[in-house]
Amino acid sequence: MSGKANPSPGVEHILDRVREQMNPCIQCGTCSASCPNQEFMDLTPRQMWRMVLAKETDTLFDSLSFTMCSACYWCTLRCPRGLPTTHAMEELKQAGALMARPKTRSSDLFYRLFLDNVRQYGRIREMELMGRFFLGMKNPVTPIAYAPLGMALMRRKKIWPKLPSRGPGKLDQLFDGVAAGGDR
């Protein structure tokens, strides 16, 4: 059992689901060998499953490895036990996001702003999303790195500045309904 105090009930609940899905894992390492992102990870997928099953998740969540999954589905395709490995990795991302750690701030922020944008407009307004992302990152270098791309997209009228609209969001009802479990 993990030495450190914590995981919140939300995190534990997610980890229980991942354990249930990954319980038949035989540690063959086909997932790790198939992963195009392995070189950017300090823990391999196979090691991550072992840690989840052994309830040794401190090292797992201290690492950024699970956030490096790009959902290419090679591991899911090839897992000899037919386990939903990519989906389980998504669940680890969900657990990670609940922990709100500084290390995953950029992806957590991006996902949160993305969903705010969907809730407000129904369809993504890419320019507003990226603008808010850069503001939220509070890192002046990021927007500069993306400036040439932004200009190229604006010249082609693929993204365009538009004032954010406030007031009720297009999908408020759906988001609130899901949060309430569908039985309001």
Place this chain on the structure above:
Amino acid sequence: MRSYLYYPGCSLTGTAKEYDLSVRALAEALAMDLLEIEDWTCCGATAAQAVDTGLAVTLCARNLALAEKTAAKASDDGDPPSDILVPCSACYLNLKASDKELEKNKSIKAMVDGVLAEEGLVLGGSVRIRHLLDVLSRDVDWEGTGHGLSAPDMTRSLAGMVVAPYYGCQCLRPFRVFDNPEDPHSMDAMIRATGARVLDWDMGKECCGASHGTTKPSAGKMLTERILFAAQGAHCIVTVCPMCQMNLEMFQDRAHPVPVLYLPQLLGLALGMSGQDLGLELNLTDSRELLGG
């Protein structure tokens, strides 16, 4: 004439406008009638799954219910369309995975039904989600076999051109539907029909890094560059996913520059359409040389 429900997805209204333009232009040439799903909204992309599974499924379910509604409206003019054509691989996989989840997970289905009912929507499960490449490779007769929608004459031969078919991940995996996810070839017949030659390579099924391009650019760039380096020798790369296309165009500073077209743009060119009809000037890479040749 065959009718399809059409789910463009958010990218096709913005950064991938030319994908939408060229899908519609190609559909018209192939006598496919595209019925855009009324009031469709975002599928949740990768963000919803990384935050909440219930939300991810509900966002997709809303669009599936709207698709059924759009189909029912259209049924006055004959058989209602039952296939949703989806050009974006991420939207395709999200819609399909949600559809499967709703089939097998009764508690999620009950939750989703409750949420959709508030908007007066009902999910009957009567539509089939199909990727654009599935529709093009299986419903259209590129080789003159006499089965499927007949492909019109290719009035502008692309003979002499070498094309690198880039499939990406999510139209191939995890669901094996229309191609072999380990060794995809569904684009071959249509590329050959244009007169072009298919580049013999094995990077067409590898990952471009997807959203790493935004959140972890150094890793994303490395993955994309591997594909670009392997495409040397091709006159263009064709793709069927807006995110792959964007990554392949964005990370070309170290690789040999190569135009990255959407598959319908290439097919449209061979069918004699103008660059403007196909939105070629909207691509970030320059494809003027292709047209000159």
